Amino acid sequence: MNTITLSELNGIILECLDRNLNPSYWVIAEISELRVNQKGHCYLELIEKQDDEVLAKSRATIWSYAYRNLSLWFEAATGQPLQTGMKILANVTVGFHQVYGLSLNIRDIDASFTIGERARKRLEIMKKLEEEGVAGMNKEIPLPLVPQNIAVISAPTAAGYQDFTDQLDKNIHNYDFRVRLFPALMQGKEAESSIVNALHAIFKSQEHFDIVVMIRGGGASADLDCFDSYRVASHVAQFPIPVITGIGHERDETLVDWVANTRLKTPTAAAEFLISGLKQFEDSLDENLEEINGMASEIISGELMNIDNYSRDLKHLATRLISETGGEFHLLKSRLGHVSKNRVNQMITRTIHAGKLLQKIVQGRLVLEHETFRRIGENLKLMDKSAILKRGFTITRKNGKLIRDPASTEPGEEIQTEFYKGTMKSIVKK
């Protein structure tokens, strides 16, 4: 048997590796563990997973001088620090230590891979949300006409929150905002659950709020992972009240920004947005009122003008009518005069004729009647006289005139006496 010591074996392995391996490799791996010791050295555990199954695992290190630079640069590029869960593309050298075994040493990391990886994951979740039909739900909810009752999800100590409430409090229009804070962690591993819990709390009293505002101050360590979480995005997307974000970062949109009703860049911008919402409403009130006043004034001045016109027209008309009528009247009067005079004359003439005719007729008749009556009268007279004379009376006359009084005669005058059988003349003796 050919026996060797362990260290000899390790030596063979080391030599073998040295001979067969490249100086370095660009490796894709996921960070499953990461810690930094006081000296500044970074110790990691890298794994490869398929679904949930671990296919490979390896230890890795980043020496402090390298880690210092790398971590700064990486965070600047991706907006996040190196952390577990992250998939990275790292340039590694394979090291085999006699005592500590195989280990990888990271000399460089390609941040764009991580960015791409992140973007890819984000896209994946976006697709998932779209397939579930929830992606556009919060966007479809119409923004409140007056966003006055506000539920805020934020860390109470965050500068962003202070700025936000200050701005709303001191707005120049003196609008009364009613803000209630639902505190949550806005970064770190616990942020996801914390935010979801806050959303649940708001949901329970949703009728008290017009709008939800999710804000966070910006900062050097912009750990935005929680805002790219499927859980948080899904909850926000399906939330029954409009959610607006002011997460304070310039970088590309997070998933929460994507599903939220409205995205603002910072907490300050979010406050401004709310204030302008109220201002818009107030403006529309004022505009409508102005229009009403304007139209009302027009109508009233129109009426006044109408009244003026009417009265002017009326005056004219009246004057004209009077003068016209006056003229007409005169005409009428004279016409009437002529006409009536003629008619009247006519009528009078006719009446006179008629009258004369009537007169004649009457007279005629009267004459006739007269004759008859006279004759009857005479007869009567005669008859009467005969009867009286027959009895022996006489009728004395002077000059044909009947006398009844002897005093109406003078001696010597002649009188006639009528007897039954004739007449006699006598002379008065006294």
Add this chain to the structure above:
Amino acid sequence: MDKKKPTYKQALTELESIVAKIENENPDVDELTGLVNRAVELVKYCKSKLKKTEEQLNKSLEELE
């Protein structure tokens, strides 16, 4: 429904309907007065709801001191 306390939306809708009414229906001067008064009432109501009261203002001023 409590007509005395409309929501912002109801108030704005009513206000806009008053505008339309005046524009399209040619109300007479009496009706007009009624409409204008109602409009002013609505706007005053909304504005008082929108803004902080004197009381609140004074309180904040006190806090500043």
